[in-house]
Amino acid sequence: MSGKRGLIMGVANNRSIAWGIAKAAHAHGAELAFTYQGDALKKRVEPLAAELGAEVIGHCDVTDGATIDAVFAEVEKRWGKLDFLVHAIAFSDKDELTGRYVDTSQENFSKSLLISCYSLTAVAQRAEKLMTDGGSLLTLTYYGAEKWMPHYNVMGVAKAALEASVRYLAADLGPQGIRVNAISAGPIKTLAASGIGDFRYILKWNEYNSPLRRTVTIEEVGETAAYLLSDMSRGVTGEIHHVDAGYHVVG
Numbered sequence: 001m002s003g004k005r006g007l008i009m010g011v012a013n014n015r016s017i018a019w020g021i022a023k024a025a026h027a028h029g030a031e032l033a034f035t036y037q038g039d040a041l042k043k044r045v046e047p048l049a050a051e052l053g054a055e056v057i058g059h060c061d062v063t064d065g066a067t068i069d070a071v072f073a074e075v076e077k078r079w080g081k082l083d084f085l086v087h088a089i090a091f092s093d094k095d096e097l098t099g100r101y102v103d104t105s106q107e108n109f110s111k112s113l114l115i116s117c118y119s120l121t122a123v124a125q126r127a128e129k130l131m132t133d134g135g136s137l138l139t140l141t142y143y144g145a146e147k148w149m150p151h152y153n154v155m156g157v158a159k160a161a162l163e164a165s166v167r168y169l170a171a172d173l174g175p176q177g178i179r180v181n182a183i184s185a186g187p188i189k190t191l192a193a194s195g196i197g198d199f200r201y202i203l204k205w206n207e208y209n210s211p212l213r214r215t216v217t218i219e220e221v222g223e224t225a226a227y228l229l230s231d232m233s234r235g236v237t238g239e240i241h242h243v244d245a246g247y248h249v250v251g
């Protein structure tokens with residue numbers, strides 16, 4: 001990946017999937033820039049970025065289009081163009097990631113879909129303009145988009161819409177050589193995952209029932225991401241690639 005420059009969105013700490021992806025892309029020679037959401041995460045992201053000799057572009061809250069514009073303006077100023085982008089962003093009110101989906105509020109439905117789904121389209125609109133030599137967009141999804149999963153609720157609906165977005169964006173941006181793919185990661189203990197009811201049980205269930213009889217790591221997701229972000233996967237777009245120890249074939 002040497003000579004490639006990529007923007008990483010969604011690092012909260014060193015357990016984040018986006019961090020696993022950043023480490024792998026860096027190991028394969030890519031040059032990186034990070035965004036962070038709010039000052040609390042700035043303090044976490046800055047030292048991580050420094051570890052990889054990467055730039056920190058600035059604050060980006062995907063609910064605020066002005067902050068997205070500012071980030072892409074800064075990328076353009078520093079790099080002039082962009083080769084890849086990692087979107088590892090999701091949110092739902094924790095109180096609605098337990099119990100029944102039918103009880104989802106309109107407010108949390110809108111917010112969850114905006115942050116977890118529309119934001120990919122919002123960043124694709126800006127990235128398209130900078131991916132003048134083609135590029136690769138990558139997002140993160142979960143099996144709860146395909147099947148009912150306990151407690152995943154509105155996030156399952158948001159991920160289903162996200163996966164459909166991957167296909168529509170792939171078709172729209174394909175003519176410019178911009179590829180759009182997702183990794184459907186198995187459960188991993190991160191900050192976001194800790195908001196999901198009974199998450200420890202889900203981890204154990206996957207460990208006992210997946211073909212590989214274990215869960216996956218952020219490093220494993222990172223290696224697959226490096227393939228999808230690099231020219232090794234130049235014939236691949238619109239794909240939802242499972243990195244879940246094979247759980248999707250049995251679940």
Ligand code: 0WD
Pocket residue numbers: 010011012013015016017018036037041060061062063087088089090091115140141142143184185186187188189190191192193
């Ligand atoms: O088991 C898991 N951990 C899986 C996660 C399995 C399959 C998929 N995923 C997905 C998540 O749904 C998400 O899309 O992977 C992506 C990354 O999630 P993660 O690495 O599990 O979680 P985390 O380290 O918490 O990063 C998600 C980050 C946020 O962190 P917090 O925990 O502070 O909400 O998404 C970012 C934020 O940094 N984020 C936002 N960024 C910009 N604007 C916003 C926002 N409004 N909201 C959340």
